[in-house]
Amino acid sequence: MENKEHQLARMLIGNKWTTGNNATTSPVYNPSTGEIIGLTPMGSAEDVNEAVKVAQKAFQTWSEVPSPRRADILFRYRSLLEENMESIASLISKENGKTLDEARGDIRRGFEVVEFACGIAHLMKGESLSQIAPEIDGLTLKEPLGVCAGISPFNFPAMVPMWMFPIAIACGNTFILKPSEKVPFTAIRLAELFLEAGLPEGVFNVVHGGREVVDALCTHPGIAAVSFVGSSPIAKHVYSLATSHGKRVQAGGGAKNVQLVMPDADPDATIRSISGAAFGCAGQRCMAGSLLVGIGEIVGPLKERLVSAMDSLTMGDTSGEDRVDMGPVIDGQSKNRILGVISDSEKMGIKVLRDGRNGLPKEGFFVGPTLLEQVNPEMDLFREELFGPVLSLLSPKNLDEAISWLNRLPFGNGATIYTSNGQAARHFSRKINCGMVGINVGVPAPMALFPFAGWNDSFYGDLHVQGTEGVMFYTRQRVILSRWDNNYQRIQGW
Structure with missing residues (x-):
């Protein structure tokens, strides 16, 4: 029996809460304190198979429920999420380490996808054309795929799963979610509330x-589509494995996002935006601004003002009473890896303008905000995702050289330019090789109405999460052509 300190996460298979078929568990930490707060059962292919069976059975009836009736359940789910927003945020903060404000943002951005999915009766409408040929009318229908699966990371315990399952389920599919074993309890709470909203048995597992479990989801013949968000190597693995088994796949990977500052940028607003983009969520997001590019004479003042802003950031227990600006990274392994990168960079001659190894809380998995100078496109530090609060400064001669450097990056998630010059903004937004561009917007992650449009090694697949692309991903089209002879009165039989 689990105790308060070591709560055992449960699996949901057909509205039955279970610990699964495998006795192995993985620890869940409170990153702010380093304490173990729970255990995640490490499921097996047998657990996946059981979930697929109940999801296939549920699909037979759920797919026939009219779209407005499915929307009724989503509206109730939306209300329950709103009522429980603060408790979910506290849960995210405890198992992930985000500040409460960041945790509220996490659940709010997922909440927006549920709101979008509430319009499924409109989003599922097809097209029609009368007289597409003599006496022939054409129409299309959007129909659900079957059982869909989602594999989500630790960094956004609410938002990323909710990029996936609300739209998939609204479209008439059933769903199996595999959350990160590091943050299982937020996913469990999201599932509990969906059941409370009236979701039928087996629709969400x-x-x-x-x-x-990941490989079982990618290879099971009963699963039609797989959604994934995580590192690029695993995204590529999921995409390759699942597509080779005939599945539709969307796989979001890592990133190395850009914050480019022109000399005419607004100083105060730019510093605030850069700080939030680079060090928000302790740099653990696929839209974190991890490359800082200063153009021309702006570099000197930019360094000075940014280091001052970084020095003012407070770190501490995000689940405590005191308000802090920045929380920990997810676990001890991540902390040691990031601190090692800082030390190795210093040994290579890279200047550490602001050192995140100093002044750390004694407990927990903390890394302080770090600024590294003299980084260039030939370095691994330029190309590789760190997933932590480390910002690297580059100083190209002009905007065109900056774009040339940045287009060498293997990733293609986000890039922001800070400027008052419309021509510079337009040139940057058209020439930079990535899918999401910010103009004086530090984190250009789109709202639920638009796709999360990563390119290159940041995404494997064709249709992205969110927006109408999400609806397209979770449906397939049926085309119907019909002809009714005008001489029907003469047709009495064979």
Whole structure:
């Protein structure tokens, strides 16, 4: 029996809460204190198979429920999420380490996808054309795929799963979610509330685990589509494995996002935006601004003002009473890896303008905001995702050289330019090789109405999460052509 300190996460298979078929567990930490607060059961392929069976059975009836009736449940789910927003935010903060404000943002951005999915009766409408040929009318229908699966990361315990399952379920599919084993309890709470909203048995299932579960989801013949968000190597693995087994796949990977500052940028607003983009969520997001590019004479003042802003950031227990600006990274392994990168960079001759190894809280997995100078496109530090609060400064001669450097990056998630010059903004937004561009917007992650449009090694697939692309991903089209002879009165039989 689990105790308060070591709560055991449960799996949801057909509205039945279970610990699964495998006795192995993985620890869940409070990153602010380093304490173990729970255990995640590491599921098996057998657990996946059981979930697929109940999801297939549920699909037979759920797919026939009229879209407005499915929307009724989503509206109730939306209300329950709103009522429980603060408790979910506290849960996210405890198991992920985000500040409460960041945790509220996490659930709010997922909440927006549920709001979008509430309009499914309109979003599922097809097209029609009368007289597409003599006496022939054409129409299209959007129909659900079947059982869909989602594999989500630790960094956004609410938002990323909710990029996936609300739209998939609204479209008439059933769903199996595998959340990160590091943050299982937020996913469980999201599932509990969906059941409370009246979701039928087997429509939404949660299976915990590691690679065995991931590979089982990618290869199971009963699963039609797989959505994934995580690192690029695993995204590529999921895409390759699942597509080779005939599945539709959208796989979001890592990033190395850009914050480019022109000499005419607004100083105060730019510093605030850069600080939030680079160090918000302790740099653990696929839209974190991890490359800082200063153009021309702006570099000197930019460094000075930014270091001052970084020095003012407070770190501490995000689940405590005191308000803090920045929380920990997810676990000890991540902390040690990031601190090692800072040390290795210093040994290579890179200047550490602001050192995140100093002044850390004694407990928890903290890394302070860090600024590294003299970084260039030939370095691994330029190309590789760190997933932590480390910002690297580059100083190209002009905007065109900056764009040339940045287009060498293997990723293609986000890039922001800070400027008052419309021509510079337009040139940057058209020439930079990435899918999401910000103009004086530090984190150009789109709202639920638009796709999260990563390119290159930041995304494997064709249709992205969110927006109408999400609806297209979770449906397939049926085309119907019909002809009714005008001489029907003469047709009495064979």
